[in-house]
Amino acid sequence: MIEILNPTEVARAKETGVVVADILQALKRRATVGTNLLDIDRWAKTMIVEAGAVSCYVDYAPSFGRGPFGHYICTGVNDAVLHGLPRDYSLADGDLLTLDLAVSKRGVAADAAISFIVGDSEPPESAAMISATERALGAGIAAAGPGARIGDISHAIGSVLSEAGYPINVQFGGHGIGSTMHQDPHVPNTGRPGRGYKLRPGLLLALEPWVMADTAELVTDADGWTLRSATGCRTAHTEHTIAITNDGAEILTLPSGQA
Incomplete structure (x- = not known):
C-alpha cells in the first residue's frame, strides 16, 4: 500500500516526528559507559507513554x-545494525551504538535512527562510517521532491556510500510510512536514477542509509531479530522520516529545537 497524506495528516506526522527525535536525543545523552540496553528500552517506554504516543x-x-518484537526501541551495538533486540548488555567506552525508534501518535507514525560512539573514545573508522551514512541521508533527502522517482533517491544514497568505500546491502532499506510504520514503496540504498515510483506531495518516506565496514552480508542472531555483519565488522545506521511537499521534501524527525 502506498499512502498519500493530506496536509492535516502531514502536520500530525511532524508532531510525531518531533516526539521520535526528542526521545532519541534524550536517550543519546543518557547512554553512557555502563548503561544497560534494557535500561534504554525502559526509558524509551516511559518517554513514549509520557508523550501520548x-x-x-x-x-x-x-x-x-x-x-x-516485544520491546520499545532497537538497540544495535558495534556489529549489530538492524532490528537490534535490547538485551542485558552494559555499554563500554568506544562502543558504536545505533538507536532506531518508531512511534505513532494521533494515527500517524514516524521513524528515525541515530548512530553514535559511547564514551570518550572515538575510533576514526567508526566516526567515518557514521558520517558516511549521515551524508548519504542528506543526499537522499536532497534528491526527493515531487516528480522525482524512488530510483533518484536510491542513486543519491548509494553514490555517497559507494564513494566512501562501503558495500551496500539492498535487502533492507527505506520505506513508505503513514498510518502504519512499514508501507510501500521500498527505497533501496542504491539504485538507478529515473526508475521506480514517482513521488507525490503527501507521500511520507523513511530513508535509512546503513552500512557495514567490509561486507554486504547479514546474519541473524539466535534471538530471531538482531541483524549483524557476517564478518563481525562495525556498522552504522542513520534515518529520517520525510514528507514530499509541493517544492521538495521536509524532514519530520527533527528535535523540537530544530523542527
Missing part, C-alpha cells in the same frame, strides 16, 4: 522476525 515495535511481527 504508542510504540510501533512492541507488537511488530513481520515475516522476517521471530515476533512479536
Whole structure:
C-alpha cells in the first residue's frame, strides 16, 4: 500500500516526528559507559507513554522476525545494525551504538535512527562510517521532491556510500510510512536514477542509509531479530522520516529545537 497524506495528516506526522527525535536525543545523552540496553528500552517506554504516543515495535511481527518484537526501541551495538533486540548488555567506552525508534501518535507514525560512539573514545573508522551514512541521508533527502522517482533517491544514497568505500546491502532499506510504520514503496540504498515510483506531495518516506565496514552480508542472531555483519565488522545506521511537499521534501524527525 502506498499512502498519500493530506496536509492535516502531514502536520500530525511532524508532531510525531518531533516526539521520535526528542526521545532519541534524550536517550543519546543518557547512554553512557555502563548503561544497560534494557535500561534504554525502559526509558524509551516511559518517554513514549509520557508523550501520548504508542510504540510501533512492541507488537511488530513481520515475516522476517521471530515476533512479536516485544520491546520499545532497537538497540544495535558495534556489529549489530538492524532490528537490534535490547538485551542485558552494559555499554563500554568506544562502543558504536545505533538507536532506531518508531512511534505513532494521533494515527500517524514516524521513524528515525541515530548512530553514535559511547564514551570518550572515538575510533576514526567508526566516526567515518557514521558520517558516511549521515551524508548519504542528506543526499537522499536532497534528491526527493515531487516528480522525482524512488530510483533518484536510491542513486543519491548509494553514490555517497559507494564513494566512501562501503558495500551496500539492498535487502533492507527505506520505506513508505503513514498510518502504519512499514508501507510501500521500498527505497533501496542504491539504485538507478529515473526508475521506480514517482513521488507525490503527501507521500511520507523513511530513508535509512546503513552500512557495514567490509561486507554486504547479514546474519541473524539466535534471538530471531538482531541483524549483524557476517564478518563481525562495525556498522552504522542513520534515518529520517520525510514528507514530499509541493517544492521538495521536509524532514519530520527533527528535535523540537530544530523542527
